[in-house]
Amino acid sequence: MLEIQGLTKRFGGLTAVRDVTTSFERGRINAIIGPNGAGKTTFFNLVSGSHRPTAGRIVFDGQDVTGLRPDQVARLGVARTFQSTHLFDQATVLDNLIVGHRLRTSSTFWDVIFNTQRLKEDERSCRAKAKEVLNFVGLSSVAHHRAADISQEERKRVAFALALATDPKIVLLDEPAGGVNPEETLGLAELIRKMVRSGLTVCLIEHKMDMIMSLADKIVVLDHGEMIAEGTPAQIRSDQRVIEAYLGADYAAA
């Protein structure tokens, strides 16, 4: 699904990601973990096209996407969420989601001026998609609330919904459970499983180890930009380098 070959990103003298080679399989939950500043978000920025890699190749679904712009990568089916969710707070939740399906529509400026059938068709499909994804993440009940009035956990779900509205093949989630309580974290984990059951591939960055260990099929560990381990949760838990760099002896013992 997603092949990463020798991926490197240097910012001036700092190497944020160094020679990472790995792959993510279709229909799996993949996790990227590591201490703060390990290059996890930079890794996402490279895959989604926000940063251009210094070296290396990114192959998505058999197509080389290295160096493409974020909007081009999104069109090919890569969606992502951010650590903090930027919603238009003055608008309703549903209104925030409608633009998410815009990339799958074809109406142009002239369709807008002449208010063509195609534009109306496109607006209908975007609205329908927004309702569908809102239902998928379990938020139909807050569709008409102001985005400013919903809880942190609901914001996270709206961010998922926005990513899903783009009709992606793979979803990159950057700390999907950051800032929500343990109970809500379980709910979000269940939602991630549901996304995979519906045919998506998920790749997530997270610090909540309990969540990752129970959720992920594969874990990639980054430290100072380098991949120091990859494998199943069981393998990662007993990896000496990972314990030293990130998990700590306590976690391994537990």
Next chain:
Amino acid sequence: MPSTALQKPLLALLLVAAIAFPVIAANDYYIYVMSLAYIMAIAAVGLNLILGYTGQLNLAHAGFMAIGAYTVGILTVDYGVPYWIAFVIAGFLSAFIGVFAGLLSLRLKGHFFSIFTLCVGFIIYLIIEKWDALTHGTVGIIDIPAPTGIGPLRFDHTWSQYYLVLFFLVASLWLMSRIVHSLLGRAFVAIRNSEDLAETLGISLMRTKVLAFVLSTFYAGMAGALYAGFVRFIGPGMALESHTFDMIAFILVGGIGTLFGPLLGAILLTWLTQSLQFLQDYRMIIFGPLLILLVMYFPQGLIGYYRERQIKRAAASVQDRRLQRAVLGSGQEARTNA
């Protein structure tokens, strides 16, 4: 993005009031001032597209209005081109120059974009002021002909010119309403909201921003062309950034990112300026604090404030209904249990 929530009856009432205004005012000077406010409103509506909806503070807007005005001035006075042909050329020339200015300046983001456009505006001013042979330099262009008649319509009197300007104002708002309430408008707002997020939703930043920029310069050019035919005298000063700041003030007062905000702001501030005329330069003592109070207590502007209250109320009523249903539901449950 929510619709501007001004219901149809209210719109019809506003239109009737605008049509009746010259009859009620019955004073050529008032009609003249109102027409000027409308022309500035058209320019501000255009600026609001790039500033209010797309989130890019373009400080060259008055420059593009000047390009429109000078196109009409030069073509009609020096080359004898009929007013309406010059009028159409003015809009498209402003937009054409807007394409290049947009492609260049939108490579920069945030404050850097604003500073760059400040320079673009000043360059336009300098070109107008220094290129004597083409623009008449500091002297300006005088005796620009009034818009020529179309069929039985004549535009040589303040009254008829008022209706001409009103026609273009309504057309501008109608077109803008189409744009901002469409999927395209949602793409603009997504960019204002977060460029990073918009881009990962598949919105091409450069293309979308340049489109907003060019459309806004088209509005500026049209407003400038109307201004030239209405005031009939133009000077290089109209390209200065202080006029852009006037338009920004209209937008802030009326409501940034709202359809009617720029119009409301243009009318309010124009009449406030008129009624404080007797204070001359001291009117800023009243103007300044008023603007500060407004930004403190109505950061979304007057229409923005009104709209936010409406959305809040709508959301609250949805919650109320759900609460009522829940209470009723549990009541019924209790009864069946009993």
